[in-house]
Structure formats: C-alpha cells, structure tokens
Amino acid sequence: MTRWILALSEFDIQVISPTAKKSQALAELLAAFPTTRMSVKQSELPGELQEVTSIEEPEWELMFDGAASAKGGGIGIVLTGPESQVLTKTCKLLYSCSNNEAEYKALIVGMEMAEKEDVKRLAIKGDSRLVIQQLKGEFAGKEPALVKYRTKAQQILQKFQTYRLEHVARSQNKYADALAMLASKMDIQKDQQAVITVEARTSTTKGQSCKEEDDWIKDIKARLTGQQIMDYKTVRHFHIEEGVLYFKAPTWVLARCLSRREADCKT
Numbered sequence: 006m007t008r009w010i011l012a013l014s015e016f017d018i019q020v021i022s023p024t025a026k027k028s029q030a031l032a033e034l035l036a037a038f039p040t041t042r043m044s045v046k047q048s049e050l051p052g053e054l055q056e057v058t059s060i061e062e063p064e065w066e067l068m069f070d071g072a073a074s075a076k077g078g079g080i081g082i083v084l085t086g087p088e089s090q091v092l093t094k095t096c097k098l099l100y101s102c103s104n105n106e107a108e109y110k111a112l113i114v115g116m117e118m119a120e121k122e123d124v125k126r127l128a129i130k131g132d133s134r135l136v137i138q139q140l141k142g143e144f145a146g147k148e149p150a151l152v153k154y155r156t157k158a159q160q161i162l163q164k165f166q167t168y169r170l171e172h173v174a175r176s177q178n179k180y181a182d183a184l185a186m187l188a189s190k191m192d193i194q195k196d197q198q199a200v201i202t203v204e205a206r207t208s209t210t211k212g213q214s215c216k217e218e219d220d221w222i223k224d225i226k227a228r229l230t231g232q233q234i235m236d237y238k239t240v241r242h243f244h245i246e247e248g249v250l251y252f253k254a255p256t257w258v259l260a261r262c263l264s265r266r267e268a269d270c271k272t
Contacts, residue, residue: 062125062166063087068173069115069131070181071107072189078102079191080111081184084118094118095184097193108133109154111185116161125166130173132182137172222250222262 068083078098085091096114098107112131119127131137138144139155140162146155162168175182193199227233228240229250244251244259251259 064126064128064167065119065122065124066128066130067112067115067119068178068181069108069111069129070178070185071104071109071111071133072182072185073098073102073104073107074189076190076192078104078107078110079185079188080107080114081181081186081188082111082115082118083181083184084115084122086122092118092122093180093184095188097188097191099195103148103150105133105135105148105151106154107185107189108136109151109158111181112136113154113158113161116158120161120164126168127165128169128171130171130178132173132175132178134172137170141170222264226250 064087066085068085070081072079072081077100080096080098082094083091084093094114098110102110108131112129116127116129129137135144136158139146139151140158146152187201191199224233225240225243226245229243229245242253243262244253246259250262252262253259
C-alpha cells in the first residue's frame with residue numbers, strides 16, 4: 006500500500022465522493038418508460054389536521070296557545086320532533102289571568118318541555134301576535150303583569166342553539182288551541198289529573214249504508230204504491246217522487262224523509 010502511495014504522489018490526484026441525484030434519476034426513468042396508469046399516492050403528513058364535518062342538530066316545532074275564562078286559564082302545547090314524534094300537554098291554570106298571561110305561560114311550559122327533550126334547535130309558532138312580536142323586540146311591553154313572563158321566556162330562549170319565532174293564524178294552531186280551551190273550561194282541583202281519550206268513530210258500522218231505509222219508510226211506500234192496504238189518515242201527508250218519500254207540509258213544501266241512520270250520517 007505504501008509503495009502505491011509513493012508512486013502516485015507525483016500526480017495531483019483529488020478524491021471526491023459522488024453525490025446521488027435521486028430526483029434526476031427518477032425523472033429520467035419516467036421519461037424513458039411513460040405510462041398513463043401511474044398515480045400519486047396521497048399520504049398524511051405527520052401532525053396534519055384532518056377536516057372535521059359537523060352534524061347539524063334537527064329542528065323541533067313548538068305550537069302553543071293559551072286561553073282565559075271565568076273558571077281560570079288553560080294552556081295547550083304541541084311539540085313535534087323531526088321524525089314526526091308528537092308530545093302534547095295541557096294544564097289548568099288555577100288562578101285568575103289574562104289571555105296574554107295564559108299565552109306566555111303556554112310558551113314557557115312548552116320551552117321547558119323542549120329543554121327536557123334536549124332540543125337544540127327550536128321553531129316556535131303561536132297565534133298570539135303580541136307574544137311573538139314582543140320576544141322579537143318589535144312590540145314594546147306596556148302591561149306590567151307581562152314583564153316577568155317575558156323575562157322568563159327570554160332566559161329560556163338563550164338555552165337553545167338556535168330558535169325561530171313565527172306568528173301563525175289560529176286556523177294553523179287548532180290542536181294547541183283545542184287543548185287550551187278544554188283546560189280552561191274544566192273544573193279540576195290542585196294535584197288532580199284528568200285523562201281524556203279521543204276516539205274516531207263513524208255513525209255506521211261496517212257493511213251498513215247511510216241510505217238504508219227504516220221499516221216505517223218501507224211501510225209507507227208500500228201503502229202508497231198499493232202493495233199494502235192504504236190507510237188514508239196515515240199516508241195523506243206523504244208523497245213519492247222518483248222513488249223517494251217526501252212529507253207534504255201544509256204549505257205544500259216537500260221535505261225528504263230520512264231514516265234514522267241517514268240522519269246520523271248527516272250530523
């Protein structure tokens with residue numbers, strides 16, 4: 006080894022370590038073998054924050070109404086969820102109050118119901134223009150008795166993420182209105198509850214027709230058409246026209262005769 010060093014010492018030789026040009030080599034390789042199937046692999050960088058998608062809470066609907074009468078006040082609440090679930094409540098107010106006070110009380114109780122159901126977004130609808138506009142800040146409060154109600158309602162409103170206040174016509178608030186009116190008319194004592202069941206029924210049973218004639222109509226028709234012996238005193242006030250039995254009034258006005266079942270269908 007020493008011999009080689011002495012032999013080469015007369016030449017000006019420098020030793021340089023070569024640097025790798027990986028990027029240039031990769032570019033030359035891609036140019037030599039082009040392809041359309043190559044794709045760039047996406048990889049997450051360490052510490053990179055991923056995008057977080059927020060899920061919006063569903064909106065519930067609160068319909069409220071209040072009524073005042075000589076027997077006290079009543080409130081009605083209908084709370085409807087995003088999946089059409091319906092919660093209702095009606096309360097008797099065992100104290101003298103105005104209609105506006107009853108409206109505010111209905112709203113407060115309704116919002117407390119929504120809060121218990123962990124509702125985050127609430128659409129509030131009522132037919133009391135005064136209550137809705139006051140909470141919107143569009144009406145000034147002139148009744149001192151309503152100040153405590155409005156303050157309480159505003160405090161509860163702040164517990165929801167979002168809320169909407171909308172005035173609707175009474176015709177759009179029939180359910181809550183009926184509940185409030187029913188409670189205001191009922192005689193109920195403190196700590197007493199009344200369970201009311203509403204069933205839908207028709208005046209006829211399955212297989213029966215409203216136009217089915219009673220026996221007395223058939224009997225008179227038979228007498229008038231000669232199928233039975235005619236009793237003039239019985240049939241003299243009746244008349245048949247196109248198969249329909251009519252009663253002749255003294256003024257000669259004809260009134261069509263109805264069976265009991267057909268009369269029930271029309272009521």
